[in-house]
Amino acid sequence: MFALMQSTRTQSLHLCIDPPTGLKAVVAIHSEHLGPAMGGCRYLAYPDDDSAMIDAIRLAQGMSYKAALAGLPLGGGKAVIIRNPHVENRAALFEAFGRFVETLQGRFITAVDSGTSTLDMDCIAQTTQHVTSTTAAGDPSPHAAMGVFAGIRATSMARLGSDNLEGLRIAVQGLGNVGYALAEQLHAAGAELLVSDHDPGRVQLAIEQFNARPVANEMLISTPCDIFAPCGVGPVLNGQSVMQLRCAAVAGAANNQLTTLQVADQLESRGILYAPDYVINAGGLIYVALRHRGEDLGTITAHLARIPSRLTEVFAHAQAEKRSPARVAQMLAERLIYS
Structure with a gap:
């Protein structure tokens, strides 16, 4: 994984688990050179944990390029939540993810992505302000x-x-x-x-x-x-x-x-x-x-x-x-x- 981070010039990789909710999450921050890293939160099943981390790293790099070429004062990041087929409380899981995002102290701002919705972003917003594409902000x-x-x-x-x-x-x-x-x-x-x-x-x-x-x-x-x-x-x-x-x-x-x-x-x-x-x-x-x-x-x-x-x-x-x-x-x- 370090070799992939080095080849993509990824700045940092953050992992979190929360056993009570079943949360297993990855946040990759590719760059903060132009501003805080922004990227969507995916909620998908992966064949293994490495696949989820690789996806996050490569997508974060793309987000850095996307922000730079769009003229936005942002870096690139990406969040991946590994989907478990048996989740008892989806809202609690996303609130737990929000607490994880909050620990990054504004270095990463998340948003809706594949497998997530504005309602999920509303749950994240219960525990961090570093989220957008909530119901109030609207679907992108x-x-x-x-x-x-x-x-x-x-x-x-x-x-x-x-x-x-x-x-x-x-x-x-x-x-x-x-x-x-x-x-x-x-x-x-x-x-x-x-x-x-x-x-x-x-x-x-x-x-x-x-x-x-x-x-x-x-x-x-x-x-x-x-x-x-x-x-x-x-x-x-x-x-x-x-x-x-x-x-x-x-x-x-x-x-x-x-x-x-x-x-x-x-x-x-x-x-x-x-x-x-x-x-x-x-x-x-x-x-x-x-x-x-x-x-x-x-x-x-x-x-x-x-x-x-x-x-x-x-x-x-x-x-x-x-x-x-x-x-x-x-x-x-x-x-x-x-x-």
Whole structure:
């Protein structure tokens, strides 16, 4: 684990257990150079404890890059609560997690993420003030989707020569809160949707509301489309899966889409434009960060509107330097964090 921390330049890793509630939690703080670390709290099952720590470390690094490129005075962090199938009192568990966050004395601010809700954040808020995306602050998912939608338009312009999505075939992998909101916006823009999700109910809703075409999870990545939009959990692009892609671009809401930077080079060699995840999906972080600071919706919307221009900047650098956009984005982010 120390080797991974060193290679990712992760600042610290914090572990907590609370036997009365069953809490097993990890907080990774990647950087505090630009400000306190902010990152969501995941509540998921993991095959083992090391997998949870690795997830937290890699996601925290992405949050640092995301905050830096979004122009936010924040560092990057991530919390992972290892989900136990038999939890007697969910509220008590999240209150215990809030006490853990409080011990970090403001170095880490948490928010909603995969497997958690605004109600869970309300429970955390009972024991610490270092939390956002509570019921009062609002769900960041629609704003995250708004940013990704704008980013897909920018990606379409860069790769296909137009930001008009009407008639484009877009494959949305994952119909969670952000993925479903994104599908809604894409449908309104006239895109033809291919969708997959582990929850058949979400797929059926997309069929009924967006006239989407369902595709089996394992088949979606190899289905011909214009843009592949990963919106689920975990890395979906590896050496094998990239060779199955039949699209012009990859642009979606998921974090940590690439297993390694070498995968980004593979995409580049195949002529598939990649929108770096922590650039295109910054809308959720922008929303929770600015709401936590007390900004109004007008200010938040204006900040969200910068996502396409930042993506366009990354694409331009990548084209000029004949490098993957992922490598360019990392270079730009690290220049801001470590300069």
